[in-house]
Structures are given as C-alpha cells and as structure tokens.
Amino acid sequence: MSVTARALALLSAFDERHRRLTLTELARRAGLPLATAHRLTGELLSWGALERLSPGSPYYVIGRRIWDLGLLAPVQSGLRQVASPFLHDIYAATLATVHLAVRDGDEVLYVDRLSGHQSVPVVSEIGSRLPLHCTGVGKVLLAHAPADVQRRVLGDLRRITPYTITQPGRLSAQLERTRREGYAQTVEEMSLGGCSVAVPIRRPTTGKVEVVAALGLVVPTLKRDKPRLVAALQVAAEGISRSLP
DSSP, X not given: OOHHHXXXXXXXXXXXXXXXXXXXXXXXXXXXXXXXXXXXXXXXXXXXXXXXSXXXXXXXXXXXXXXXXXXXXXXXXXXXXXXHHHHHHHHHHHOSEEEEEEEETTEEEEEXXXXXXXXXXXXXXXXXXXXXXXXXXXXXXXXXXXXXXXXXXXXXXXXXXXXXXXXXXHHHHHHHHHHHHXXXXXXXXXXXXXXXXXXXXXXXXXXXXXXXXXXXEEESOOTTTHHHHHXXXXXXXXXXXXXXX
C-alpha cells in the first residue's frame, strides 16, 4: 500500500458514526500498524487534514482544511455562491435557521447554514452529514434520488428520536407526497423540539429537470406558518434555479 493510500485509509476511517477517533481506533479502522498510523497522523495533523478534538485530547477529528478543499468542488462552490443572497433573504424574512444541502451518497451533506434566532435544537453544521430519512432537506433529496438509493435508505431506517419514521411504507408514502406537493416536512424526527420544511432546487439538464439540492428551514412548530414558509422557500428555490450556471 502506497503512502497516499495509507493516508486516505486514515481519513476514510471517519464516518457518520465515527466522528472522533483515538490513534488506536484510527489504526484499527484503517488496517495500519500503530507506528505507521502515528507517523501519518502527525503529518495530517500538521497539514490541517486532521485536528485534535481539544488541546491534549486523545481524539482526532477531520480538519477544516478538508472542508475548505471540498468547497472548491464545482457543484458546491457554484451552488453556495449562487444561493447565498437567497439564503440571507429567507433568514431576514423568517429569522429561522436556513439550510442548503445536497445528497452525498446515502446521506445529506449540509453545504451552507444560517443560524436562526429562535431557540430550536439544530444538530446540523456546515460540512456535516445526517440521515436522509429524518431531515426535511434529506426527505426532499431522497424523494428525487435514484431507485437504488431509495431502496438502501428504506432498508435501514434508524430511529433517532421517538418520532423518527422507521416504517418503509409510511416513508415511501411521504416521499410520493413530497414529489406531488413540492415540499417535505419533519416533526421532531431528527431532534426533539425541532420541525423542518424543505423544497427542491432544480436545474435543467439535457432532456430533463434534475433536483441538485434542497433548501430548508428549522422552526419550533409548523402548525401556523407552514404555508408561508413553504411559499418563501419555493420563491427562493426558483431564484436559485434560474441563477445556476
């Protein structure tokens, strides 16, 4: 195994369920001798690909340098730049947490976020990945994902809160409704006390219209303002869609 392959194996040791790892855990998950993992981890730490969880902590986490490089990817960098003024408009109108997200494999990747003023539990961060089946933006992206992605996700519906939907038939019905009505919602499915609503961002491609991202809001409740929030999101999403290259 080359040095590059070993370094990539260390970085690949992290995933949604393993966000922080000790050196021993890194070596084991990467399949590397402890001494090799120690040497390469030191180099990755110096470059910024890895960071300590806190000064003196035995835990390593993915470094900010990796996220900064990821933002240079054409889809993400162009999308964030185009969407930024629309996110600020929605935030100014609602004072709620605003999310811009894309699908990354079988997860939702948050590429931008504006934190709201309302006291609502929000677990997402820019660069974080969360399940598709229990987030508003995730449901939008899952509803428009390829059939194989939907099969995998529907086959592994983890319960995050007591309100997380874990019945494949019930979630499938919600996804159909999302495609029909043009928005998705969650009610305390990712975090207690937090509800979300989201809409798709579309871009015309050769012969069809592709859903490339989702735009969403997190609020304490959807009982009163859902129609207004959905309308605001749809106007912004249409503006983003028209502005995409």
